[in-house]
Amino acid sequence: MDTHAExxxxxxxxxxxxxxxxxxxATFLALPxxxxxxxxxxxxxxxxxxxxxxxxxxxxxRTTLGVIAVTPLxxxxxxxxxxxxxxxxxxxxxxxxxxxxxxxx
Amino acid sequence: xxQAATMNQAAAVEPAETPLTPESWxxxxxxxxxxxxxxxxxxxxxxxxxxxxxxADWPRPSSVLGIGLTAFMTFLLICSSVxxxxxxxxxxxxxxxxxxxxxxxxxxxxxxxLGMQAYEWSHLIREGLGLTGxxxxxxxxxxxxxxxxxxxxxxxxxxxxxxxxxATQVMAGKYSSTNYSPIEIAGLYWxxxxxxxxxxxxxxxxx
Numbered sequence: 281m282d283t284h285a286e287x288x289x290x291x292x293x294x295x296x297x298x299x300x301x302x303x304x305x306a307t308f309l310a311l312p313x314x315x316x317x318x319x320x321x322x323x324x325x326x327x328x329x330x331x332x333x334x335x336x337x338x339x340x341x342r343t344t345l346g347v348i349a350v351t352p353l354x355x356x357x358x359x360x361x362x363x364x365x366x367x368x369x370x371x372x373x374x375x376x377x378x379x380x381x382x383x384x385x
Numbered sequence: 386x387x388q389a390a391t392m393n394q395a396a397a398v399e400p401a402e403t404p405l406t407p408e409s410w411x412x413x414x415x416x417x418x419x420x421x422x423x424x425x426x427x428x429x430x431x432x433x434x435x436x437x438x439x440x441a442d443w444p445r446p447s448s449v450l451g452i453g454l455t456a457f458m459t460f461l462l463i464c465s466s467v468x469x470x471x472x473x474x475x476x477x478x479x480x481x482x483x484x485x486x487x488x489x490x491x492x493x494x495x496x497x498x499l500g501m502q503a504y505e506w507s508h509l510i511r512e513g514l515g516l517t518g519x520x521x522x523x524x525x526x527x528x529x530x531x532x533x534x535x536x537x538x539x540x541x542x543x544x545x546x547x548x549x550x551x552a553t554q555v556m557a558g559k560y561s562s563t564n565y566s567p568i569e570i571a572g573l574y575w576x577x578x579x580x581x582x583x584x585x586x587x588x589x590x591x592x
Contacts, residue, residue: 289467289470289471289474292467293464293467297463303586303591304456306591307452320591320592324586328580331466331579331580335466335469335470335576336577336580341406342406345413348417349420351420352421355427356430359428359431363431367438
């Protein structure tokens with residue numbers, strides 16, 4: 281049985297609540313879309329980390345268990361990079377279609 | 386008995402506890418299940434992103450979906466995570482009545498979440514959004530929206546049933562301050578459902 285001290289769950293709840301309000305508020309900011317996107321993803325990952333560390337007690341578990349927990353995130357990021365060539369190729373194809381068609385005439 | 390024979394016998398016997406989670410094998414099993422499940426959600430969110438980036442008429446989610454309602458649903462799941470940890474804390478202190486009440490509050494939070502999701506879905510379906518159709522733009526928006534939120538909703542439903550069973554077992558006196566591992570494992574599942582919703586809320590509704 282675990283013997284670690286219990287975290288202050290109400291403080292954790294407060295942080296998650298504040299971050300949720302901040303996330304919704306960020307969508308109304310007059311900033312470039314990319315910057316808002318970075319802000320939103322950062323806040324979401326922070327909230328997910330808070331849930332994992334304090335509610336799921338990863339902060340008090342062995343490091344290897346943390347590695348198991350983080351593995352899906354690492355694979356998810358790899359999947360994004362693996363999809364990148366296809367996603368960027370679509371734009372190139374779309375942009376090059378008129379030129380390619382003109383070249384044949 | 387020779388040393389080699391002793392070693393062979395030791396290798397054949399399953400160790401009594403895992404070094405990763407000495408409390409129980411079940412906890413390690415739940416973590417491995419959650420890691421696999423997280424990859425499913427990761428794939429769904431990646432597909433959503435890939436289709437959105439390559440679509441010319443993907444609708445702006447905030448103009449189609451109700452952000453206020455889903456922000457409240459997020460808040461509700463966060464609240465239910467707090468009641469879950471308080472329930473675990475109560476049983477650790479041998480407070481069975483407290484554990485039962487907190488678990489039932491968690492079940493209530495999950496059930497309210499499902500009710501709100503059903504309301505949101507029925508509203509969107511009435512407006513014409515479906516698995517194969519979307520009056521607001523790309524039809525795959527509807528497909529990915531319903532698949533991702535539906536997959537998560539199934540997890541919430543599973544969690545509500547799971548925790549209701551745990552609450553019944555707490556009431557039957559099955560758990561105590563020395564035997565609470567199954568509640569901790571159920572809690573891991575519930576917090577995972579909360580964690581995934583945090584990501585779904587950001588990627589599907591806010592971005």
